[in-house]
Amino acid sequence: MSNSVPVQDTSGGRPWPWLNRGWLMALYPLLWMLTWIGIGDPQPQVFGIPLWYLRAGGILLLLIPLNGLVVRLCWPGRSDD
Amino acid sequence: MTETLVSLTTVAVYLLVLAGIGIWSFRHAGTDPVSYFLAGRGLQSWVLTLTMLATLLSAFTFIGIPADGYTHGLGIFLGVGVTDAFISVLFLLLGYRLWLAARQFQFITPSEFFGHRFNSPLLALLYSLSALLFTAPYISIQIIAGARTLSAVLGDGIPYWPLAVVMAVVILAYVWMGGSQAVVWTDVVQGIILVSGMVLAFVAISRQIPADGTVDLHAWLSVPGPTGRWNWQGLLGYQLLIFMAVPLFPQIFQRFYMAKNAQVFKNMMVVWPALIGLVFFPATLIGVWGRLSYPQLERADQIMPLMLQTLPTGISALVIVAVLAALMSTADSQLLTTSSLVTRDIVLRYLNRQLSPAQEQRWGRIVVLVIGLISFAIAIHPPGVIVDIATWSFQGSAMLFPVLVAGLYWRRTSRAGAVAGGLVSSGLTLGWLAGVLPSSWTGGWLPVIPAVVIGTVVLIGVSLCTPPLTAQVAAYGAVWEDGASPAATADTPTATFD
Numbered sequence: 001m002s003n004s005v006p007v008q009d010t011s012g013g014r015p016w017p018w019l020n021r022g023w024l025m026a027l028y029p030l031l032w033m034l035t036w037i038g039i040g041d042p043q044p045q046v047f048g049i050p051l052w053y054l055r056a057g058g059i060l061l062l063l064i065p066l067n068g069l070v071v072r073l074c075w076p077g078r079s080d081d
Numbered sequence: 082m083t084e085t086l087v088s089l090t091t092v093a094v095y096l097l098v099l100a101g102i103g104i105w106s107f108r109h110a111g112t113d114p115v116s117y118f119l120a121g122r123g124l125q126s127w128v129l130t131l132t133m134l135a136t137l138l139s140a141f142t143f144i145g146i147p148a149d150g151y152t153h154g155l156g157i158f159l160g161v162g163v164t165d166a167f168i169s170v171l172f173l174l175l176g177y178r179l180w181l182a183a184r185q186f187q188f189i190t191p192s193e194f195f196g197h198r199f200n201s202p203l204l205a206l207l208y209s210l211s212a213l214l215f216t217a218p219y220i221s222i223q224i225i226a227g228a229r230t231l232s233a234v235l236g237d238g239i240p241y242w243p244l245a246v247v248m249a250v251v252i253l254a255y256v257w258m259g260g261s262q263a264v265v266w267t268d269v270v271q272g273i274i275l276v277s278g279m280v281l282a283f284v285a286i287s288r289q290i291p292a293d294g295t296v297d298l299h300a301w302l303s304v305p306g307p308t309g310r311w312n313w314q315g316l317l318g319y320q321l322l323i324f325m326a327v328p329l330f331p332q333i334f335q336r337f338y339m340a341k342n343a344q345v346f347k348n349m350m351v352v353w354p355a356l357i358g359l360v361f362f363p364a365t366l367i368g369v370w371g372r373l374s375y376p377q378l379e380r381a382d383q384i385m386p387l388m389l390q391t392l393p394t395g396i397s398a399l400v401i402v403a404v405l406a407a408l409m410s411t412a413d414s415q416l417l418t419t420s421s422l423v424t425r426d427i428v429l430r431y432l433n434r435q436l437s438p439a440q441e442q443r444w445g446r447i448v449v450l451v452i453g454l455i456s457f458a459i460a461i462h463p464p465g466v467i468v469d470i471a472t473w474s475f476q477g478s479a480m481l482f483p484v485l486v487a488g489l490y491w492r493r494t495s496r497a498g499a500v501a502g503g504l505v506s507s508g509l510t511l512g513w514l515a516g517v518l519p520s521s522w523t524g525g526w527l528p529v530i531p532a533v534v535i536g537t538v539v540l541i542g543v544s545l546c547t548p549p550l551t552a553q554v555a556a557y558g559a560v561w562e563d564g565a566s567p568a569a570t571a572d573t574p575t576a577t578f579d
Contacts, residue, residue: 042302048295060166063354071347
């Protein structure tokens, strides 16, 4: 898979020249790094749960729309799938 | 006594449901190897997702994660839970390509990919043997954890070993009878139960935590935790371990072969992070909160069963079933996959190449029984806490990660490079785990991390000095990039490699 290929909407929409597969896949390590922020401090807390822990859990939920976007825009197009 | 009766009845009903699925599968499943080991390669999205989830989540999740949280704090959520969620991207990067290859070349076992892609029986055997070596102890963990959970929760002097025997017998029975059909459909039931059970446990236990109850738990609520286990090196190393090991777990790897079509991978990739979050987010917190109720536990693995005892009878019974669902769903998948490895990669290849499909299935059933008994024997003297045994086992899976990635993406990989890289990373990992090599040489990392790095360097270096596998590259390129037709005729090259 070439990272420089512009992402195309495999459902038949227009190409997104400003967004290529590489930029989308780069969001994964970026989100992963965000889960490390603030892990050294138990404060502040919400209902007794540290904010960094809640943030990490929230980032897991962010993976859902990201994965959906990757599935829609980056999945290899094949006629026999 | 009433609580014990309710719990026992709930567990009994659950086990009867599993047995019923096993009987149904025995009557309706095909007798050929693809039916027995791969459920006919026809799993739909929700079925594959739930069986993948149930297979992955085990005693390590329900018992080990809370235990680690109890001892070392919340760091394991980052180490395992977050990483397991990010593994969803590997369904596209690894799983989908493996599925395409398996469909084209009719793979049944994971080692058949390694052997065929690199034209190397040695590499295939290396995967099979390492999978057997590192999976058997992991199966024993499930049996032990289940028996301990039942014993701790049921109490009233109910002995431990009969419970272990009951669990082992039920698992063996439906795997033996129904093969992958039974395993997959019991996994669907168990997947629903374990996610629901964990959420239920979290809601019920969190209501018991006083508003300022976590004031004294500051060390557990941050990283690196009270013991310093989750410092940056420990955390990063464990995340790398999980990321590399999970797709190479034989029971996960083989499930990539079972999808009906590409849409299955797409749907699974989207919903996966939510399912992982629903289980791991509460599991770690429950372990840490356990400090408030049981501050001086000698064996941290007891924390989840003990926390369940604080719940109302009906709720605790349901969560007990969820715990059993998690570990039984992993044990049955591991049993079946290791059975396929022994039957196809060792018996069929090295002892008797003339087995009919029915004979192959019969061998598969015999091997299921033998591996089950071996795992039970290992369970008699568990060598450590669940997380420690699992960490050891995971490293055995991760050591061939460079070879897998090279096989899927680097056309320049030669057979010599793949074999050399695989042998070096495996040898180093085993050497460190066995204590043959000085642990100081790992630089403080989990042994498989430097082993994989060095193995990767060797793979690349040797590949660049030796000729690539042009025929395999062309064949796989046709599958992955040009959309070759699925295997449908007798002329299609199958998983043989000489």
